[in-house]
Amino acid sequence: MKKDKDIILSNCDREPIHLINHIQPFGTLLVLDKESLKVIQCAKNASEYLAFMESFIGKKISFLIGKELEQSIANFNLGSKNRLEFSGKVNATQFSFVAYKTKQGILLEVERFTISDPIELQDQLTTITEALGSSDSALEACQNAANIVSKIFNYDRVLVYRFNKDWNGEVIAECKQKNQTSWLGLHYPATDIPQPARALFLKQKIRIIADVDYQPIAITPQLNPTDQKIVDLSNSELRGVSPVHLQYLKNMGVNASLTTSIIIEGKLWGLITCHHSAPKSINRTQRQLCSILVEIFTNKINSLNYKAAIKANQERSKIVEQLKFQIDQEKDWSNAFLSQADNLLDLFNAQALIILQKNRTQIIGEKINKDFQIRISQFLKHQKSGRIVSSKLSLDYPKYFTAADSWAGLLSLNLNGEQNNTIVWLRKEKIQQVNWGGKPKKPEKIIDGIAYLNPRTSFAKWSKQVKGHSEEWSEENLKSIKIIKELLQNHLLQQQQNKIRTLNKRLKQNNKDLKAFSYSVSHDLRSPLRGIEGFTNMLLEKPKIDASTKQIGNKILHSVDSMNNLIDGILKLATLNLKEIKGQNIKVRDLVLGYLEEINFSNQEGIRIQIEEEIPDLTGDFILIKQVFTNLIDNALKYTQHKKDAKIVIGYSPQKNAYFVKDNGIGIHPSAQKKIFKLFQRSSAALKNFEGEGIGLALVKKIVKKHNGKIFIDSELDKYSIFYIQLPS
Missing domain, CATH: 1.10.287 (Helix Hairpins)
Known part of the structure; x- marks a missing residue:
């Protein structure tokens, strides 16, 4: 059997650490029904912690905090806020309360209230504001934040830890005891802070572990009566800790920790993490002060980022304006790029620039060997994206690039969906020595063929040379x-x-x-x-x-x-x-009847013409549409004149969504059906027996096409011909 602290390797990123179902013992927890405000769950230490000898389950919260505070919770439940903080006495002892709204009820956390010196708090806030306000760079702000946290809260080690795009982290600032080994510059793999933990840091920005050897306080009953599920403790500061993480801290020699989230533009940017070699807790007021510090720090980072973005934008605007001026002077934009080569390389911190056009390739910057040029060209031919970004070509596209290539970074821009008009910026490989806090791969053990993940035991500096990478874009x-x-x-x-x-x-x-x-x-x-x-x-x-x-x-x-x-x-x-199309409503049946009257046609002439009653109107140019029908009717009359019981039908086919002129005349051979709409083309039967110039059907097709329509034929030699005309509504 696997121990509780083991986690299946494939499920590490899905460990439900918010459903831990116990709390740490530096406070207690009550879960209230939203409607009645009765206690439906509580931590097993609730009676002892609050000095009540009887069970809380089933009782209204007013028996503990009084009617006035109960009403505050009721109003909170109806409001838009998700967190309510207040304090009050229970059995002559002052407690601080925090209420959270969830789908399962109202979670009420209770801790003993500690009075803080307001003058000392004011001094601490002043220190925080002055130290962070004077920072001229993000790194300086990080170091100042680490120093202040260490000074105010007295943890042995304070780290500022920043995530990269792959969620690996790096210690970028540190404040430690003199006898401790520095972790500054060390990297840690994403598996040290897996996805569930990162998601919780976005919800609950501060996380305290007072003692890694704490005795878990279970929640009773085990399942929430509202939905028969384990209660979700995502927003709880008392939430218990994953056994894997506890063992991880023990392996590091850490007995207590405090961690706060650094959130920039809605994303988890990094963490401020405090470690202590002995059990340590800070009260809720101190944790609030820590949250304020991180808020000020975050604003400072945002401000520095904003200033850097303004500066970068100004530099970019200057180069782009120069480029635009050159482009306006040149017929070929690539000549403008050549004249601004140095600026365009500096703008992207690239070492080479390739301009690919239909009949030429131009290279700016450092030399690129012919073989690499060919592979770049082949690679781009098979890319569908208009923009390609890579800082590790040989790893991202091993079919085209190798570890032996000196070029590792590529940023390309395609202007028209084809390889013509493509611009490529290139960066050289930048070999790096990356120092990890222990070997990045977590140890695993195999039980019954399944790999289980154990917290690693070594955090000694482990160096690795990273090749095939350029500076990130x-x-x-x-x-x-x-x-x-x-x-x-x-x-x-x-x-x-x-x-x-x-x-x-x-x-x-x-x-x-x-x-x-x-x-x-x-x-x-x-x-x-x-x-x-x-x-x-x-x-x-x-x-x-x-x-x-x-x-x-x-x-x-x-x-x-x-x-x-x-x-x-x-x-x-x-x-x-x-000729411009003059769209108007055309009654097709009236048009046909009018034409037959013009030519003085009567069914007594040996040819019978049937005009269907239900022929829908159409919209088009009357003169041109009349030309279509008169040409088709004239052809039908011509090619049925020697036929016994000759018949012509003019109507509309809903199935084909088309008007038609049908006759039982000479028909058209399949081989001639494709060419009869071309100028001066006639079927062999028509050429032998009937006069004509071979223009009428070509004219008909052109008129129909001008109306965005189609004309097609169904015919059998010596039996019939049907000309279909499809016109848009």
């Missing part, structure tokens, strides 16, 4: 790259807009030229046709003309008509793009 670096990206994208957008304006000018001129050309074609081609037509008619009007000459004359007139139709079709196609 900072938040300021990431802000800088975002600003440069916006600057360059705005520049590229401006270039595109200028190109579009130039193209628009050319297009307008081309449209003018096309109108002139159309007029010229119409005039210059039709003039000789009118002459041919006129002379032919004069010839045919002569009284004595033989049959052969008359036949030739009629063929000439027919050819003139065909040529005129061809010119009309070409002009319609050529000028269609110039």
Whole structure:
């Protein structure tokens, strides 16, 4: 069987330390029902601690603190605050109380009240404010905080401990006894303060362990009556301690500790940790003073960070303004980067800069060997992200980079989603000697094939050389790259807009030229046709003309008509793009009936036309839409004229969401169905037996496309053809 102090290795980051179900003995705990304010749970030492011989369970809290304070708790329960502090006498002894609201009830912590000298408290606050206020850097503020905490609270060792992005920590300030070994600069792995502990430090900012050998005080009953679960002690200062952590402290030679959270911008930045070689507790007033100290310290760090950010922003703005000026002067933005090379390297504290464009690669700064250039290029080809950040290339991307590379840090910016227009900042490998407070890997033991985690026993300095890493890219670096990206994208957008304006000018001129050309074609081609037509008619009007000459004359007139139709079709196609769509509601059924009336069609001509009753209206350009239907109807009439029982149907298909013109004429071979919408293309059957120019369907498709619609065909040779027109609502 495993001991209680053992934790399964894989579950270490999920140990429920807030559900410890016991408290430390320097106070007591009551859990109240929210509605009745009756005691539903309590620590087993409650009666003894408060000098009551009877059980508290089931009694209203007023029997202990009186009606007036009970009413304060009732008002607190209805209010928005989650913490209430007050003091009062119980059996002639003064106690301090802290109430917390939870889903399981109101937790009421009780400790003996200790009177503090107000003058001494004022002096201590003055010392804290003056010492921290005079700090010129974050490190100086940390050291001043450690010194003040040591002076006021008299712990043997005070550490300021800062987390990195991987939650490993480093001691960055220390105040200790002369006979103690310094821990300044030592690193500790994230497993020393696992995720559940870090989460609790965000909720409860101060944590005291008065004696690592304390006797746990159990909570009774074991399960909370509200939800039949162990009571959540996340906000409790009396909360018991994980056996693993107790053993960890014992292994360090620590008998008591005090820890406070340093929270910057809502994130756990670090801790101030106090260690003592003998049991030690500080009262609630002193703990509040410690919280005030940390609050002042946090404000100081925020202030220093803000000043540093302002300074960095000013330096960045100066470089960006110079870069913007250069970009505005250059057609190619990369030339501006070359002129600002030193500034851009300094801004990112990089040793090299690569600019990758379509037909060239430019390198600024230290030399990069050809092999590494090739691998950088291959690596970027396979990256989808517009920004890549790495300070350990060989570890993050071992497929492309190796530990032997001298370059370890990369920050890249892609401007358009392709490898073209990519900027890469590079940093050299920075070999570091990292000193750990003991070997980072916690020892484990194997029981029945399961690895259990034990607190490590050695905290002696353990050094390790770290290779393959560069200096970390900072938040300021990431802000800088975002600003440069916006600057360059705005520049590229401006270039595109200028190109579009130039193209628009050319297009307008081309449209003018096309109108002139159309007029010229119409005039210059039709003039000789009118002459041919006129002379032919004069010839045919002569009284004595033989049959052969008359036949030739009629063929000439027919050819003139065909040529005129061809010119009309070409002009319609050529000028269609110039025509603006004039959207209006079109009653399709009325449009079709009107056209049949125009051509004087009747079903007595051997072809029957059926127009469905329910054809929905559409929105479009009336003249163009009429052209679509008239062309399709004309084709249907043409290709059914020799068919017995010829029939044409015009309607709407809800299944296909399309208007249609259907006929039972000659049909279209599958091989011809794709090409009939192209200019001058006709099916072989149509070419053999019917006249036409091969323009009508090309015009229809172009009109439908101009309306953002689609046209498609369903046909079987010698049986039927259906032309479907889909138009947006």
